[in-house]
Amino acid sequence: xxxxxxxxxxxxxxxxxxxxxxxxxxxxxxxxxxxxxxxxxxxxxxxxxxxxxxxxxxxxxxxxxxxxxxxxxxxxxxxxxxxxxxxxxxxxxxxxxxxxxxxxxxxxxxxxxxxxxxxxxxxxxxxxxxxxxxxxxxxxxxxxxxxxxxxxxxxxxxxxxxxxxxxxxxxxxxxxxxxxxxxxxxxxxxxxxxxxxxxxxxxxxxxxxxxxxxxxxxxxxxxxxxxxxxxxxxxxxxxxxxxxxxxxxxxxxxxxxxxxxxxxxxxxxxxxxxxxxxxxxxxxx
Ligand SMILES: Cc1ncc(C[n+]2csc(CCOP(=O)(O)OP(=O)(O)O)c2C)c(N)n1
Ligand code: SF4
Ligand SMILES: [Mg+2]
Numbered sequence: 001x002x003x004x005x006x007x008x009x010x011x012x013x014x015x016x017x018x019x020x021x022x023x024x025x026x027x028x029x030x031x032x033x034x035x036x037x038x039x040x041x042x043x044x045x046x047x048x049x050x051x052x053x054x055x056x057x058x059x060x061x062x063x064x065x066x067x068x069x070x071x072x073x074x075x076x077x078x079x080x081x082x083x084x085x086x087x088x089x090x091x092x093x094x095x096x097x098x099x100x101x102x103x104x105x106x107x108x109x110x111x112x113x114x115x116x117x118x119x120x121x122x123x124x125x126x127x128x129x130x131x132x133x134x135x136x137x138x139x140x141x142x143x144x145x146x147x148x149x150x151x152x153x154x155x156x157x158x159x160x161x162x163x164x165x166x167x168x169x170x171x172x173x174x175x176x177x178x179x180x181x182x183x184x185x186x187x188x189x190x191x192x193x194x195x196x197x198x199x200x201x202x203x204x205x206x207x208x209x210x211x212x213x214x215x216x217x218x219x220x221x222x223x224x225x226x227x228x229x230x231x232x233x234x235x236x237x238x239x240x241x242x243x244x245x246x247x248x249x250x251x252x253x254x255x256x257x258x259x260x261x262x263x264x265x266x267x268x269x270x271x272x273x274x275x276x277x278x279x280x281x282x283x284x285x
């Protein structure tokens with residue numbers, strides 16, 4: 001299947017230079033390749049929030065569902081629980097899942113729900129024209145904070161490592177091959193996979209120069225390992241000051257039974273957590 005086969009007739013209304021184009025393109029490439037390799041097209045479901053990022057649901061020609069703002073993850077979780085054969089991809093905004101829906105994000109990580117979350121983190125409310133979000137920097141002069149945001153930014157990667165996510169990675173919308181590879185890794189991960197994308201908002205918070213200068217690549221061979229201390233160190237390396245470094249790549253990865261697997265084990269009559277569930281899973285894989 002060609003990537004172009006997944007393009008819908010919907011008119012694209014993203015601004016020129018928007019980082020969402022790269023995310024859409026990378027996701028299309030990965031889904032097209034997986035379909036070529038045998039995954040039925042109708043097994044993919046895309047759930048989006050409300051915002052510029054949400055238009056992915058209009059532009060990507062797979063099953064999709066517009067959730068309401070802040071409720072992307074519970075809708076995706078419900079779909080994944082109802083039909084275990086589906087591959088559920090969730091595209092959320094930073095306002096959407098670090099603000100209004102933050103509790104859902106923490107619980108999806110804590111439960112290790114088997115879905116893939118791609119966060120289009122432009123560090124601004126794009127669709128509503130430039131208000132601050134939880135990841136906007138201190139002093140951000142948005143529409144709702146003309147004197148500058150008086151809040152420190154949230155560190156989503158540190159939060160996710162701390163909450164128990166089993167795959168945590170960061171990409172940048174101007175590094176397409178790496179973005180594609182990380183989407184592929186996230187989709188092939190069994191468990192909650194969290195991919196934060198530094199997405200350029202060309203109109204309301206264009207950080208292209210800053211990201212180009214401050215990002216660096218992790219060695220993909222070295223880092224996708226289950227070392228929480230290392231992952232937290234990497235996540236905190238970016239302290240949001242203008243001179244700190246921003247790692248790109250997989251910071252953390254481990255294999256733990258998923259929420260769905262725990263529920264399946266319970267349905268099979270296994271009540272004892274830990275070893276019994278691991279044995280049950282070993283038999284199935
Ligand atoms: C429950 C609810 N609250 C608020 C809004 C208004 N609203 C729509 S989009 C949006 C901001 C979206 O920001 P973000 O999630 O970062 O997405 P982006 O547009 O940046 O991709 C807001 C506040 C809404 N539609 N529904
Ligand atoms: S407002 Fe920002 S995020 Fe929204 S389409 Fe324009 S550039 Fe993209
Ligand atoms: Mg945003």
